[in-house]
Amino acid sequence: MYKYDAIDQRIVDERVAQYRDQTRRFLAGELSEDEFRPLRLQNGLYIQRHAPMLRIAVPYGMLSSRQLRKLGDIAKKHDKGYGHFSTRQNLQLNWPKLEDTPEILAELASVEMHAIQTSGNCIRNITTDQFAGIAPDEVIDPRAMAEIMRQWSTFHPEFALLPRKFKIAVSGTKHDRAVVQAHDIGLEFYTDAQGKMAIKVWVGGGLGRTPILGSVIREHLEWQHALTYCEAIIRVYNLHGRRDNMYKARIKILVKALGIDEFRNQVETEWAHLQGSLNTITETELKRVGQHFETMPYETLPSHDASFDMAVASNPAFAAWVKRCVHPHKQAGYRAVTLSLKPHGKAPGDATSEQMWTVAELAEQYSFGELRVSHEQNLILADVKLSDLHAVWEKARAAGLATPNIGLLTDIVCCPGGDFCSLANAKSIPIAEAIQMQFDNLDYLHDIGDIELNVSGCMNGCGHHSVGHIGILGVDKDGSEWYQVSIGGKQGNDASLGTVIGPSFSADEMPEVIQKLIDVYIKERTPEERFIDTVRRLGVAPFKANVYAKEEIAA
Amino acid sequence: MSNLIQLNQGIANIATDAWTLVQLPASQVEERKQAGKVVLFKLTGENTVTNEQIATTAIPATGKIIVPLSVFITRKNELASRIQQGEVGVWLATHEVLEHLVKDQPDLNTLPIIAIHVERFADGRIFSLGTLLRTRYGYKNELRAFGDVLRDQLYFLKRSGFTSFQIRADRSAQDAIASLNDFSVPYQGAVDEPRPVFQRYNRTA
Ligand code: SF4
Numbered sequence: 018m019y020k021y022d023a024i025d026q027r028i029v030d031e032r033v034a035q036y037r038d039q040t041r042r043f044l045a046g047e048l049s050e051d052e053f054r055p056l057r058l059q060n061g062l063y064i065q066r067h068a069p070m071l072r073i074a075v076p077y078g079m080l081s082s083r084q085l086r087k088l089g090d091i092a093k094k095h096d097k098g099y100g101h102f103s104t105r106q107n108l109q110l111n112w113p114k115l116e117d118t119p120e121i122l123a124e125l126a127s128v129e130m131h132a133i134q135t136s137g138n139c140i141r142n143i144t145t146d147q148f149a150g151i152a153p154d155e156v157i158d159p160r161a162m163a164e165i166m167r168q169w170s171t172f173h174p175e176f177a178l179l180p181r182k183f184k185i186a187v188s189g190t191k192h193d194r195a196v197v198q199a200h201d202i203g204l205e206f207y208t209d210a211q212g213k214m215a216i217k218v219w220v221g222g223g224l225g226r227t228p229i230l231g232s233v234i235r236e237h238l239e240w241q242h243a244l245t246y247c248e249a250i251i252r253v254y255n256l257h258g259r260r261d262n263m264y265k266a267r268i269k270i271l272v273k274a275l276g277i278d279e280f281r282n283q284v285e286t287e288w289a290h291l292q293g294s295l296n297t298i299t300e301t302e303l304k305r306v307g308q309h310f311e312t313m314p315y316e317t318l319p320s321h322d323a324s325f326d327m328a329v330a331s332n333p334a335f336a337a338w339v340k341r342c343v344h345p346h347k348q349a350g351y352r353a354v355t356l357s358l359k360p361h362g363k364a365p366g367d368a369t370s371e372q373m374w375t376v377a378e379l380a381e382q383y384s385f386g387e388l389r390v391s392h393e394q395n396l397i398l399a400d401v402k403l404s405d406l407h408a409v410w411e412k413a414r415a416a417g418l419a420t421p422n423i424g425l426l427t428d429i430v431c432c433p434g435g436d437f438c439s440l441a442n443a444k445s446i447p448i449a450e451a452i453q454m455q456f457d458n459l460d461y462l463h464d465i466g467d468i469e470l471n472v473s474g475c476m477n478g479c480g481h482h483s484v485g486h487i488g489i490l491g492v493d494k495d496g497s498e499w500y501q502v503s504i505g506g507k508q509g510n511d512a513s514l515g516t517v518i519g520p521s522f523s524a525d526e527m528p529e530v531i532q533k534l535i536d537v538y539i540k541e542r543t544p545e546e547r548f549i550d551t552v553r554r555l556g557v558a559p560f561k562a563n564v565y566a567k568e569e570i571a572a
Numbered sequence: 573m574s575n576l577i578q579l580n581q582g583i584a585n586i587a588t589d590a591w592t593l594v595q596l597p598a599s600q601v602e603e604r605k606q607a608g609k610v611v612l613f614k615l616t617g618e619n620t621v622t623n624e625q626i627a628t629t630a631i632p633a634t635g636k637i638i639v640p641l642s643v644f645i646t647r648k649n650e651l652a653s654r655i656q657q658g659e660v661g662v663w664l665a666t667h668e669v670l671e672h673l674v675k676d677q678p679d680l681n682t683l684p685i686i687a688i689h690v691e692r693f694a695d696g697r698i699f700s701l702g703t704l705l706r707t708r709y710g711y712k713n714e715l716r717a718f719g720d721v722l723r724d725q726l727y728f729l730k731r732s733g734f735t736s737f738q739i740r741a742d743r744s745a746q747d748a749i750a751s752l753n754d755f756s757v758p759y760q761g762a763v764d765e766p767r768p769v770f771q772r773y774n775r776t777a
Contacts, residue, residue, distance in 0.1 A: 022775055024757050035754045039724065055694055056724055138694065168759040168769070174731035175703050175762065178696025244760075255700045290708060295761040295771055302770040 018079045018387055019164045019309040021129045028171065029126040032133060036060050037119040044116070055178065059139055061107075061132030062118055063439075070437065071110045071118055072135040073125060077145045077163040077187070078106035078390040082377040085388065087128045089373030095121050100373070102358060102366045104430060104481055105184075106144050106390040107135055111437050133171055138179045140170035140251070144186045146194040147391035150310060151399050153347045157189035157206040157214055161307040162243060165298060169244050176251050180258035181266035183251065184223075196392070196508045198222045198230045199484060201268045202247060206240070214240045220250060220280070221272030226476040228483035228514050229269050232277040234284060240303070242288075244296045249288035253280070313385045313400050318350025322403035337459060338410055338421040346400070354384075354398040354409060355391070356418040357428065361453040364446045365431040366394030375416040383409055393430055395423065425462045426470055426535070427453045430481055434474030434491060435498065441474035443491025443498035448472055448527050455528035456535075465535055468548040469508075484508045486549045487534060488515045489527070500527055504534065504560055505552045518561045533564045575745040577737040577752075578714075579730065584749045587736075591661060591685060592632055593718070594639045596625045638663045638687050645676045661685035663718075666697040670704055680711040687716040687738075693725065699732040706733035706763045723748035727755060733763035 021029075036056075043053040057063075061072035073088070080088075088108055092100045095117050101109045113121060125131055135142055143163050150158045166185065170176070176183070188195035189206040197203025203219035216238040222231030238246055254268045257275075272280045329336045344353040356376060359365050368376075376396055380388040383405045384398040391397055396418075401409055413419040422428045429452065432438065434445025449472050456462055471485030475492075482488035488503040499521040506515030522530050535548075537560050542551045552560065578587040599622055621642040629643050631650075638661040644651070654660050661683055662673060677683065686705060690698045698717060705711040717729050718738035726737055730752050739745040761768040769775070 024769060024773065024775065027757055028755060028759070031755050035751075052693065052722060138696075171759050172728075172755060173760055173762075174728040174758075175699045176696065177699060177725075177728040178694050180696075252700050252703075256697055260695060260697075295766045296768050299770060301776070305770070305776050 018081060018160075019076075019306065025168075026126075026129070029129070029131045029133070032060075032131060033119065033122045033126050036122055040115070040119050055137055057118075058137035059134055059177075060118070060122065061135035062115070063136060068112045069115050069118065070433075071113050071121060071132060072103070072105075073108045073110070073130060073132050074135045074142050075106050075108060075130075075390050076167050077143055077149070077160055078147055078392075079160070080388050080390065081128075082381040082386045082388070084128045084130055085373050085377040085380070087124065087130070089370040089377070091121055091124055092373070093370040098371075099367050099369045101364070101433060102368065102390050102394045102396070104392050104394060104432070104479060105135075105142055106147075106392055107142055108390070109433070111433070136182070138181050138183075140173065140176055140179075140183045140185065143167055143170070144184070144195060144200075144392060146188050146190055147389045147397050148194065148344065148353055148399070149189065149389075150312070151346050151348070151351075151353055152190055152194075153345050154191045155189055155347065156191065156208055158310060159187040159189040159204070159206050160310045161303060162204070162206065162240065163187050164306050164309070165302065166243065166247075169296065175248070176255060179251070179255055180260045181263065181268075183254075183268070185247070191510075193508075193510050196481075196484065196512070198512045199224050199228075199481070199508065200231065202250060203231055204243065209237060216240060216243060218246065218250075221269040221277070223267050223269045224478040224481050224483050225267065226264055226478070227267075227269065228478060229273070230512055230514065231269075232272065234277065234281050241298050242292060244298060245291040245294055246284075246288055248296065249284045249291050252287055253283045257283075312348075315348045315351060315400070316402070318348075318402065320349040322350065325403045325406055328407045334421075335407060335410055337463065338414075338419055339406065340463075341421040341423045341425060342419065343406060348400075350403050352401055352403060352406060354401050354406070354413075355423045356396040356398065356413055357420040357423055358395050358418070359422055359428050359453070360417050360420045361422075361427055361457045362450050363453075365429045365449050368396070372416055372418060375412065376418065379409060379412060393423075393428065395428070421459065422462060424467050424469075426456050426465055426468050426531075427462060429453065429470045429472060430485070431472040432474050432479035434472070434480075438474060438479075440477060441491060442476075442493040443474055443500065444524070445472040445474040445480060445489075445491055448489060448491075448500065448524060451524070451528050452531050455532060465539070466547060470531070471506075481508070482506070483514050484512060485515060486552070487531065492521055494521070498524060500524065502530060502534075502564075504557060505549070507549055516557050518557055519565055530564055534560050537563045575739045575741060575743075577726075577739060577745050577749055579735045579752070584752050586745050586749075589738075591636045591638050593663065593687070594629060594631055594637050594643070596621060596640050596643070597628050597630075599625055635659070636684075637661070638685060640664070641668055641673055645672065648676075655682065658682075658684050661687065661714075663687035663689055663716075664701075665689045665691070666695050666701065670701055670709075674709050680705070680709055681713060683711075683713060685714040685716060686711060687718055690717060690719040690721060690725075693720045693722055695720075699728055702729065702732035702734050703763055723751040726751045727753070731758065731762040731764050 042048045063070040096110045096112045184200045185202045186195045186200040187204045199222045205217040209215040218235040219231035220234040259265045342355045384400045389397040429449040431449040435441035470487045471482045472489040473480035473482040482490045484506040490501045501521040503515030503517045641664040644662045716736040
């Protein structure tokens with residue numbers, strides 16, 4: 018992964034000094050609340066219900082063992098001994114003290130980490146596929162470009178105060194796992210007819226209050242122009258995006274208001290001036306950064322391992338875990354492993370300091386000292402030998418990290434919601450926990466099969482509810498908490514937005530509602546059909562009928 | 573005391589202001605909110621200047637003045653000789669259309685100063701406007717930020733081509749100077765240093 022040189026280190030160190038002084042000025046009354054807000058936000062610091070929340074950047078989801086160990090230490094020392102991995106592949110601490118935050122940032126800087134631009138109206142952490150560099154279906158490893166973009170977007174002076182937050186995702190696989198269509202800008206890397214790296218550029222997607230999938234603004238862009246083309250897009254947005262109404266300030270609203278064709282014209286006009294300017298990426302720079310992401314020193318291994326095959330055959334629990342949590346790898350004899358942060362009945366995405374230390378240890382011992390955070394809020398060991406899988410499983414299981422539910426109903430994507438977030442309409446974590454308990458039967462879960470369930474505590478959609486096969490959204494009705502349910506959303510190349518099934522439910526009703534949706538699926542599915550396919554085939558009607566059936570009788 | 577910071581060859585100083593800022597009289601017209609049309613998109617929620625305001629703007633008879641863009645365009649004849657003598661600068665608000673100025677005054681460098689008013693700290697349009705003036709329209713003279721200008725914008729303003737900064741009256745310009753240099757090695761190319769870091773250093777070493 019990318020290692021800082023003296024320049025990178027100096028930038029994060031100077032940031033710590035700057036923020037330390039800003040915090041000092043705020044505490045001394047030299048900065049008002051309002052004036053401090055945009056400054057602390059650009060350092061990832063929110064003021065939440067109970068305490069500040071600090072969001073730490075994990076650029077494109079990559080972490081080293083040393084960094085994760087440090088995160089565990091920080092959570093222990095400055096928080097309540099746990100952290101929350103978010104759908105932006107970042108780590109959030111929910112209980113730090115404001116006065117401690119400069120110190121936390123200094124500790125992060127000591128392991129080449131920071132909280133720069135993890136919130137606020139600026140270019141946010143760039144996200145990508147958690148299997149980048151190892152996925153068999155990968156065409157281009159997008160991490161070097163993601164790092165180049167991270168550097169370019171860090172304190173970009175022209176885009177320091179945009180109308181609203183701005184999210185960029187990059188992907189380089191046939192099957193998109195980075196949800197590029199749901200970002201302000203999505204860059205899809207591919208190899209063009211000339212055999213060169215090129216980019217398909219998406220713009221104007223987003224999952225907030227007005228969920229919308231992006232449009233293609235350019236089918237083919239040579240990679241050298243990634244930065245200048247993004248500058249053209251963001252300049253048009255910076256100048257013309259709405260600033261009078263924060264709910265209409267995202268780029269998607271501008272793209273919609275102008276229409277993609279007019280928006281494209283404006284961007285292309287702008288780009289005509291920027292094309293070829295000095296921010297054009299050079300071969301040398303791509304090569305320099307690319308060296309940090311070269312393939313690991315793999316051993317040459319056969320594609321089968323007898324001890325592994327035997328363990329799978331003789332141990333059903335291990336086999337179940339392998340089925341759900343172990344993923345193909347482009348190198349023979351290696352696999353990627355997902356460590357589930359979704360044990361039943363616990364807040365999805367949370368990890369204790371002890372768990373972080375354990376994972377750091379596992380990564381060191383079995384996966385070249387690196388790991389990744391997925392946007393589904395799990396941790397990934399990307400390069401594990403087949404022959405080590407059993408040992409990894411045993412250790413992960415002892416630490417509560419081996420629930421074999423990846424991609425299953427209880428692998429719920431969930432935002433912090435009303436327990437922590439001051440924007441929330443409703444709690445989301447207890448809903449996720451209740452659903453996990455309702456379906457706390459592994460055989461049954463495996464029988465239900467692949468399904469994605471997403472929970473957001475409000476319209477902002479941090480839990481990506483609108484692209485969940487089942488999406489749950491917290492809504493406020495007369496000051497009490499209700500939940501709106503949608504089905505048929507999907508991420509990936511054939512992305513779609515879910516359809517709301519009808520009036521909302523109370524928290525108590527939710528496990529039963531999900532149960533009824535699943536019942537319809539089990540009854541109606543054809544062999545091999547996934548939940549999402551059944552919904553697409555039948556439409557919402559039969560699901561709706563079953564969920565609301567009882568109410569009608571009672572009425 | 574003056575609250576104006578001026579950059580001269582990269583050196584920042586507190587300077588006395590040679591210019592008088594000419595304001596528009598208060599408008600009686602309501603704010604235009606949420607105009608739906610594409611052409612008006614930019615003006616959404618922002619004041620537009622009325623003819624009456626332009627006509628009744630009081631312009632001092634002598635001295636160096638910075639006039640609002642709309643006044644500059646409409647009352648140009650009146651100002652012609654003073655423009656010749658380099659006594660007239662222009663200011664615009666962040667929602668105003670830069671191209672209107674460029675169309676009206678193709679050689680921007682006859683203006684000794686252009687100032688941009690930022691109403692709220694969080695309004696980052698000012699950075700694009702500065703960048704465009706410097707890179708697209710070749711403007712070389714003093715470029716000033718005024719309004720809700722606080723120290724934590726200065727680094728970005730400087731990088732976007734601004735050379736003077738009228739710090740909000742209730743804050744110390746002297747303290748603010750330090751923030752012009754919050755960061756010593758920028759990653760990306762911008763107005764003040766167009767070369768990105770990978771063009772300036774050999775980082776492969
Ligand atoms: S979706 Fe709403 S409640 Fe959940 S974290 Fe985002 S803003 Fe907070």
